[in-house]
Structure formats: C-alpha cells, structure tokens
Amino acid sequence: MVTGTEVLEGRVRDENGAAIAADLTARGVRVAGTVMVDDAIASITGAVRDALSAGVQLVVVTGGLGPTHDDRTMEAVADACSVPLQEDPGALALIRDAMSGVSVRASDATRDVAARKQALIPAGAISLPPPGTAPGAVLEDPGGVVVVLPGPPWECIASWHSAVGTAPIRALLGSGGAAAPIILRLAGVVESEFIEALDDPRWHNDSLEVGVCAKPGELEVVIRPDNAGARALEAHLDDRFPGAIFSRDGSGVEEVLGRALSARVETLVTAESCTGGIIGARITSVSGASAWYSGGVVSYDNAVKQRALGVPMEILTAHGAVSAECAAAMAEGVRGRLGATWGLSVTGIAGPGGGTPQKPVGLVYVGIAGPSGTETRELRLHGDRERVRQRAATLALHLLREAITG
C-alpha cells in the first residue's frame, strides 16, 4: 500500500511498491495487490482494514511518516488495528540524534515537535531504526502483520531490510511461499511468435503458469513453479528461438553486456545523439561498470559530432546527421579518439519535430565499430519522443551484445 497524494496523482513515480513487490516475489511470496491511496487518514485506515479482512497475511504500508500535518500513516494504521499511538523512547533518541546532524533554518522547538511526532508508533509495534528521521514499525495484528515504512525510496528500502529481520516477518517468510519463478528475457522475439511457440498441449496444463510481458525490444517470460515442466518449456524456447534468451536471472542487457566485456577484457565507449546520454546513464547504473566502460560523447549538435568525434563535414552535408554514414563515423570516431575495443553510436530523429517524408520521426541508425570493422543498422521506431529514445537505447545495447558474443 503506497500512500501519498503526490504518488496517487502521478506527480511522483512510485518506486517503493515496485521494489518491495519484487523483493517479496524473489522470496517466493505471492503479491496479492498493490494499492495507492491518498494521505487522508480514512483512506489509509480503510485500505488496511480491507486488506486484513480479505485474509492478506502481510500488509506493507509506505509513506506519510514525515513531520508535517499531512503525514498521518502511523495514526491510520493504529486506528485500523484498534491500538493507540505511543511514544517510543528508543526511536525518539535515534531521531533526535539524526536531526542534530541536519543543518536547517528551523528552530530547536520546531525540531523537537517534529521529533516527538515522528517517535509515535502504534502500541505494541516494533520500531525500526530510522535511515533518515522517520522510524518504521512492524505491528502484529490478529488479522496479519502490518509493516509501516517511510516514503523516501532509499529510506523505505533500508527500513524494509530492517523489517525483514524482525521476528514477525521472519516467521511469515519461513512459513510461506513457493519457490521463485523462472524469469527469462528474450530479445528480438515478438509476442505473436511467442504464442505460436506455446501452441502445444504440453505447455497448457494447470500445473504450469506462463506469463509474458512485452517490453520495448524485449519479451519477459515468467514461468512458475520452477519444476521439470518449466525447465522443459525453457529448453523448448531455447530450441525455437536460438540465442534469443539473453538473461535467465532477471538481469538487464546492461549487466549481460558488462559480463561479456569483462570476460573478454574488452572496453566500450559511446557516441550518443538522439539518446542524449541514456545509454551512458544505463550502463553506469551497473556498479563496477568502470572496468569495461570508459565513457563517451553526447554529440547532440553537429558541431560536436565534428569537433569531438571527427565526423567529416562531407558526411554531414552529403548524408545528414541521421544516416548510416554518420552513425559509422561516430562509432569509429569515438572508438579511435577515446581508445576502446568497441565504439557504439546512435543517431536519429526522436521527434516530435524534425521529421521529413524521407527521414521520418523514429528513424534511428546504430553504429558499432569493433576489432573487425564497423557495421550499422537502420531502425524505424514508433511512439512518442521518450519511447523512441528508450527503445533506440535498448536496441543499440542488444545489437552490441550480439556483435560481441557473435
């Protein structure tokens, strides 16, 4: 249960619900639902009561533990479980300590009011050490266990890991849950091909649940439970789509690419135009990427393509910045100038403006310069600006992965 009007109204993207659901799924717990409600006390109380009366064994509530008047989640949870709020002396000491390190213009009196407000947790609950200034809580109700976590994502995740160590959650996790599912990621396979591959009575039986989700350029297949039938289906997919399964452990293409490069002691540099840094940002989200990624150039402007990558003026005037020739020159230029085994480039028209009948929005060229030469690929992508950019980045990473692993 994710609380907060800012999340509910779509101004802030929820990260907590997704992260906790993924962690629970990995632990073999089936997630019954995720609910977003506003921060009104009645909304939260109602949703917690509904969940407990529906027989849910664990309710995780995030957000609304701050010091402001609209942060009333602890009060709402206490109400839902019919217990009063109580000041937790241990939590209060930790909060005061945390606040003393924060330099703010607020007065001491204001700060103390805030600390005391944040130290109130439902009577009988276990308080969790606050990663920021808001302690979470774990409360055992006759209906189930209720966990309350702070809203800021890194505080929430840190508190969740504390909560998982408490006796009530340990007992729940120990008692329940099937094994984690098999998660396969496929590149270059579309949904309708996948349906055809499943068109056999072997894969349609009650003991095998197969879910498929189309992502830009990728297909994620979740098979549960992880048994002999599931493994047979995995082998069938390997057979049917040779080389398409690029991940069997939930890792993304950036991580797979990093492992392939590390194993070969090879390095990568990038030259991005329409993606503007998305590929670099995704690669460097992988911890330790510096072992195989040196950096790159965001050549948004043609002058930067010339100056920083050495793309010849003749290519830009004869073929334009969005051309196979330019993609090749960008990939070779970044590889040569920055010095790496592989140079990856992307240039295209993300829209909404800039398209022409000859070169429409969605036209993207990927260039790959490597030890045995340079290749380019033309892509024609659909959708809005952000979709074209994200998809171009994903496909470029896959094309490079294929070039590297042969």
Add this chain to the structure above:
Amino acid sequence: MVTGTEVLEGRVRDENGAAIAADLTARGVRVAGTVMVDDAIASITGAVRDALSAGVQLVVVTGGLGPTHDDRTMEAVADACSVPLQEDPGALALIRDAMSGVSVRASDATRDVAARKQALIPAGAISLPPPGTAPGAVLEDPGGVVVVLPGPPWECIASWHSAVGTAPIRALLGSGGAAAPIILRLAGVVESEFIEALDDPRWHNDSLEVGVCAKPGELEVVIRPDNAGARALEAHLDDRFPGAIFSRDGSGVEEVLGRALSARVETLVTAESCTGGIIGARITSVSGASAWYSGGVVSYDNAVKQRALGVPMEILTAHGAVSAECAAAMAEGVRGRLGATWGLSVTGIAGPGGGTPQKPVGLVYVGIAGPSGTETRELRLHGDRERVRQRAATLALHLLREAITG
C-alpha cells in the same frame, strides 16, 4: 486499475497509472485510488466490481489486451458489467490492417486467431482505434463508466486521448471536477523549514488543502483549491523563501533551465563522470533542447577526462578525479573544447565501492564554467548508488540554473 503480474511483482515499472492519474488531476478530477492486480480474470472482475459499487464514477483499466492466453481483461470487464463479449467488425478491420504491417515469423492462421481475439469487446462498448494492434473500449455501466486501455505505455496514452474524446467521458469531465490545484516546486528548502513557514492559523483552515512532497533536492507543494487563500499562501512562500520557487506550472528544472538559456541565447555543454549521462539524458528529454544544449562528454575513465576534456595529469595525481580542482577543469575543458556559454561538470563517488575515509561514498563535486569564471560546489549525498547519481544530477541542474539566473 493497472493489471498484469509483471507490474504487480515489480519487474516492470507502472507508467500508465501515473500518467492517467496526472492527466485526470490536471483536468480537475479527484483520483480515488490506483490498484494493481494480477492478470487473473477473477482479480480484475473483483476489482472493477469493487470500484463501481464504491461509487467511483470512472474506472480506467489498463493492460491485458494482447493476443496471448493470459490477456483476459476485456473478458473480465464484460463479466464485471454482466454483458457478453462481441466481435467488433470495425476494430477487426483496423487490427488486420495494423498486423499486415508487422513482419513476423507467425503464420497467417495464427495472426488471424490473434486479430479475432483482440477484436472482442464488451457488448455496447465504444471501441477505440488501436495505436498498436489492441483496441481499447469505453463502456457505460449503470454504476459508472469503465475504460479499458492497452498496456504498452505509448498505446495506453494514445488510447486514453481517444477515450477522452468519446461522449461518455466528455460528459463526465464536463459535469465534474474542481479546478486544477496550484503546484509549486521549491529548490533548497527542506521539509521542516516548510512546516515552520505554515505555522500560522491563516494556513490551517478547512477550505485550504496543502500537500507537500520531498523529492531529492526539491520540495513539491500542492495547494487546492486555487482560490484567493491559496494565492495568499503562494505569496507568503515567495516572501519566506526568496527565489526558492523555481516552477509554478509543474515543469521540471530541465525545462526551466532551457527557457532561461533560450531567453539569453546562451548554450550549454556537460561533462559527466559519476552521473554517466543522466544529465544529458534529462536535458534531451525536453523537446527542442538542441536550441540550447550542444552535447557533452561522459568522462567515466580518467583517460577520457584527459583526452576529451584536457584535464591536466597533475590535477588527477595531486587532487584525484573526485575533487573541486578536477570538477573545475572538466567544466572549463568541455566549455572550451565544445564551445558553449556554459560548461557544467559532475564528478563524485556514487558507490557502493570506491569510498575512502577522506573521500566517502556520496562525495560529489559540481563545476560550473561560465562567461565570468568558474565555480565549484562540494556536495555530500546519502543513499544508494542510484539515489546519489540522480540527486547529484538534480542538484547540478539547480546550481546551474541559479548561476544563470543570478
């Protein structure tokens, strides 16, 4: 209502629920809740029935319109509203047309089964033109209006815009809703300061609802309804935190920065180390950014800092890559080499590895080189790798905004 096990279990981030909630909020509609459920037919049917019986006037359901066996949302909605499914001839023609353009390995027979499956909508519903191959639908039930949209985000948003043009939704939107709220974004103000600023009976009355949400380096304040009292509070915040409100229309710092640079006919280049391209990616998410952003260098490796930015070896050996001196040299190097009014640089330790007692994880330097010289700023950030990176990017953009606008 967001359907799909992949979203529920946190493997895929929901984009649809947030986007539609934001659009509805902007149209003055109050969002009662967002629910994520798995793709089992009973889960979807139950959730639609619950919403309609709770008096919700509009239920928007996304996902599960694909051709595979686990895509059963239309069936579930039809069940919930007690109507049968019917083949929509107009939709079928549009789907066949859309499928003919897709080159897949699937056979014609498989494709036709898929087309017929996707053309089934609840009897009496209005079908929406499919942006991909799945048509959405708008169904008027005695309990309220139910809209069904495809799951892939750009198809979902495109279909939502079609849905908004249908008579049932137009009637609902015309009849309901307060005005849009005032949304203010503040930089450099922390939550406890904000509480103190609100500590006056003028701002605590039943006719004024004030929500606050802390984001990394920013505070978002939502005041509703947009009346004289709300405008007085806005003026009070301007008074109390001079210059802190950087956005009054929901736009992000990238857009505000772009407007400031465009107005001055100035340009920007970037040099990113630990952020790895996040700043470039965020800047180029703004359509038309090429007018004021030329590009930059992702100098992840020290060799790239030297080769592409001209950072002197002496700085790297004497002060290290994570130092004010290096940030200054990066900003000046990228400004000089790529040629722009402003050069913005970020170098730091995002973690989890790489920290030392002298230079811990979270230590980040921002450099700004401009027409009147270079300045640097030291930041000490908390949280995990991605939080440090995202926060460093946000703060760098704000420091630049302040440097430009004085």
